[in-house]
Amino acid sequence: xxxxxxxxxxxxxxxxxxxxxxxxxxxxxxxxxxxxxxxxxxxxxxxxxxxxxxxxxxxxxxxxxxxxxxxxxxxxxxxxxxxxxxxxxxxxxxxxxxxxxxxxxxxxxxxxxxxxxxxxxxxxxxxxxxxxxxxxxxxxxxxxxxxxxxxxxxxxxxxxxxxxxxxxxxxxxxxxxxxxxxxxxxxxxxxxxxxxxxxxxxxxxxxxxxxxxxxxxxxxxxxxxxxxxxxxxxxxxxxxxxxxxxxxxxxxxxxxxxxxxxxxxxxxxxxxxxxxxxxxxxxxxxxxxxxxxxxxxxxxxxxxxxxxxxxxxxxxxxxxxxxxxxxxxxxxxxxxxxxxxxxxxxxxxxxxxxxxxxxxxxxxxxxxxxxxxxxxxxxxxxxxxxxxxxxxxxxxxxx
Amino acid sequence: xxxxxxxxxxxxxxxxxxxxxxxxxxxxxxxxxxxxxxxxxxxxxxxxxxxxxxxxxxxxxxxxxxxxxxxxxxxxxxxxxxxxxxxxxxxxxxxxxxxxxxxxxxxxxxxxxxxxxxxxxxxxxxxxxxxxxxxxxxxxxxxxxxxxxxxxxxxxxxxxxxxxxxxxxxxxxxxxxxxxxxxxxxxxxxxxxxxxxxxxxxxxxxxxxxxxxxxxxxxxxxxxxxxxxxxxxxxxxxxxxxxxxxxxxxxxxxxxxxxxxxxxxxxxxxxxxxxxxxxxxxxxxxxxxxxxxxxxxx
Ligand SMILES: Cc1ncc(C[n+]2csc(CCOP(=O)(O)OP(=O)(O)O)c2C)c(N)n1
Ligand SMILES: [Mg+2]
Numbered sequence: 063x064x065x066x067x068x069x070x071x072x073x074x075x076x077x078x079x080x081x082x083x084x085x086x087x088x089x090x091x092x093x094x095x096x097x098x099x100x101x102x103x104x105x106x107x108x109x110x111x112x113x114x115x116x117x118x119x120x121x122x123x124x125x126x127x128x129x130x131x132x133x134x135x136x137x138x139x140x141x142x143x144x145x146x147x148x149x150x151x152x153x154x155x156x157x158x159x160x161x162x163x164x165x166x167x168x169x170x171x172x173x174x175x176x177x178x179x180x181x182x183x184x185x186x187x188x189x190x191x192x193x194x195x196x197x198x199x200x201x202x203x204x205x206x207x208x209x210x211x212x213x214x215x216x217x218x219x220x221x222x223x224x225x226x227x228x229x230x231x232x233x234x235x236x237x238x239x240x241x242x243x244x245x246x247x248x249x250x251x252x253x254x255x256x257x258x259x260x261x262x263x264x265x266x267x268x269x270x271x272x273x274x275x276x277x278x279x280x281x282x283x284x285x286x287x288x289x290x291x292x293x294x295x296x297x298x299x300x301x302x303x304x305x306x307x308x309x310x311x312x313x314x315x316x317x318x319x320x321x322x323x324x325x326x327x328x329x330x331x332x333x334x335x336x337x338x339x340x341x342x343x344x345x346x347x348x349x350x351x352x353x354x355x356x357x358x359x360x361x362x363x364x365x366x367x368x369x370x371x372x373x374x375x376x377x378x379x380x381x382x383x384x385x386x387x388x389x390x391x392x393x394x395x396x397x398x399x400x401x402x403x404x405x406x407x408x409x410x411x412x413x414x415x416x417x418x419x420x421x422x423x424x425x426x427x428x429x430x431x432x433x434x435x436x437x438x439x440x441x442x443x444x445x446x447x448x449x450x451x452x453x454x455x456x457x458x459x460x461x
Numbered sequence: 462x463x464x465x466x467x468x469x470x471x472x473x474x475x476x477x478x479x480x481x482x483x484x485x486x487x488x489x490x491x492x493x494x495x496x497x498x499x500x501x502x503x504x505x506x507x508x509x510x511x512x513x514x515x516x517x518x519x520x521x522x523x524x525x526x527x528x529x530x531x532x533x534x535x536x537x538x539x540x541x542x543x544x545x546x547x548x549x550x551x552x553x554x555x556x557x558x559x560x561x562x563x564x565x566x567x568x569x570x571x572x573x574x575x576x577x578x579x580x581x582x583x584x585x586x587x588x589x590x591x592x593x594x595x596x597x598x599x600x601x602x603x604x605x606x607x608x609x610x611x612x613x614x615x616x617x618x619x620x621x622x623x624x625x626x627x628x629x630x631x632x633x634x635x636x637x638x639x640x641x642x643x644x645x646x647x648x649x650x651x652x653x654x655x656x657x658x659x660x661x662x663x664x665x666x667x668x669x670x671x672x673x674x675x676x677x678x679x680x681x682x683x684x685x686x687x688x689x690x691x692x693x694x695x696x697x698x699x700x701x702x703x704x705x706x707x708x709x710x711x712x713x714x715x716x717x718x719x720x721x722x723x724x725x726x727x728x729x730x731x732x733x734x735x736x737x738x739x740x741x742x743x744x745x746x747x748x749x750x751x752x753x754x755x756x757x758x759x
Contacts, residue, residue, distance in 0.1 A: 083543060083546050084542045084546070086538075112545060114538060114577075116573065117535075117572070117574075117577075118569070120531070120535070121535040121570055121574075124528065124529075124534075124539065124570070125535045125538045125539040126539055127536055128503065128526070128540040128541075128542075132542075132544065134543040154529055158528065260501050260526055261524060262501065262549075265522055265523050266524060267521050267526075268525070268527070269526055269528055270517075271510060271511050271514050271515050271527075272516040273515065276516050276517065
């Protein structure tokens, strides 16, 4: 049943309904509402978990790490500076193969200090060995957390769900938060495999000192298991649909059947791009408008692609990257197959290079596509990305 | 011949890679065996980790986790939270590591855990420098000591800073048990571990642990030098229960001068070379005398 609630409350309720054992966190805007709500759920006896207000994000991440090492289902949330302070623990959590789940309420990083939304913080952890999912709206944020627990526990790989700070965390919209019982049908009680946790009856050493003889194998294994998340995401979403009636794809496409130009992005801006796509497609499909935009040097090729298509199949589209780690190379290739004009919009920048998503898409398409790819790092520090700007990007591609 | 069941079974298996004359490994072995098999150890990076858990082996026959240099205390907080969920209240949770961890990089995180009142026994193997990385000075390094980052030259007499008073910092957090010990008297250390194990809340034991290569001490003098640290008054051995000084280890009537302690160690050898160094020796003697006064060691 849908309820009109704040994104943070929705995520907190969903996490509580996943019945974690231990929650630890430290305040930082715009993540704070999530953990405040969890604290309230606990103190009003609506949920039962250990709640620990840590002395820093470094401590919070270490606390959930310790609890996960002792066999618990755990949760923490942070943003920007908090994540950067946690970073050493973030890497170790993946290396220790602990299924911690975290929300990253995406925010710009300092300096200069800025509390508003972008995704530079997420990019800082992209190589840490975590699964990384991005929510387009609050329903996705809720659902992806439930899926994240399932996958993290199956693969023993931690998972982070990214949701845009303020734009999602502080926005009230109708969301269906599944109940404990519903979630239980999809996400069984967590039972860590024997000899993988701290247990006085089965003593093991976790986090040994590993020499060059063995180290690489540990890292390879993490890579293999992280890559396995691509297939598992598809499988788990089939089950998810049976229980909840919704499903997610690692790469989602919205727009014309045979798009001439596609924008790839992730997070909440996908919603704005979808609106622009709808508007553009309705104009483009007026016959005169369509011919005028196709009169360029790629015209011939496009004619061939579109031969026999109905006029209504033409237009533009948007690709929403839901799963960023592992990066779904195959799916991206399939979705973009035949599209010659691609632009990437992302709210981050890989300084000295290009954008984080741009790097991934180009690597995924290498040798498979001759498309022209334009890269836009924009909307940093909470600057709105408007429909007008998106329309201009589409128009430039179509010229 | 009937084979008797091994009486000397140790929770620390053979095979560690610590140096000959290492004080830490002796204290660690004694601590874990004193606590027994219902113990979970959360260790910091440093010699106590590197010499014990070289994959695929581990000397720990109790559950052990190493995450990072600075964070075993909050890791232990998480472990405790899970033990509470599992209603296992009979497990000792230990955080251990070196002085670099306790005095410097982990201080804030330990302070957080002390403030939370987490039921953890903290054991600091105090060898007065960052030894695992090759003997650089830490907040625990005493004045005058040669370390690789406080080298003595014709212009310098080694470390110019005073050793941080970590037991006082622990006491300021209201810890119910704070004690020091040395590997020069292991039965005293064992009794303190035993006593601490019976107390609830955060407990801190700082055990003075010889580092033969780092201090440039003959392995055969490893225990002797630790004993002398206590006997001179330079390393006061005491016990605070609920914030009150409850016992001290007295210095001998014929209290050895600090030179007796210094002369066994290469890290202080340069002090005799010039007037500056001799002034530092005087200051150390003064410090020792003040300790004797302050803690009533006579
Ligand atoms: C964040 C971080 N900084 C630095 C190091 C490097 N490092 C590893 S062990 C160590 C020294 C440990 O010193 P101490 O805690 O006194 O223990 P000891 O080895 O002397 O027993 C250092 C500096 C590290 N592992 N992590
Ligand atoms: Mg040390």
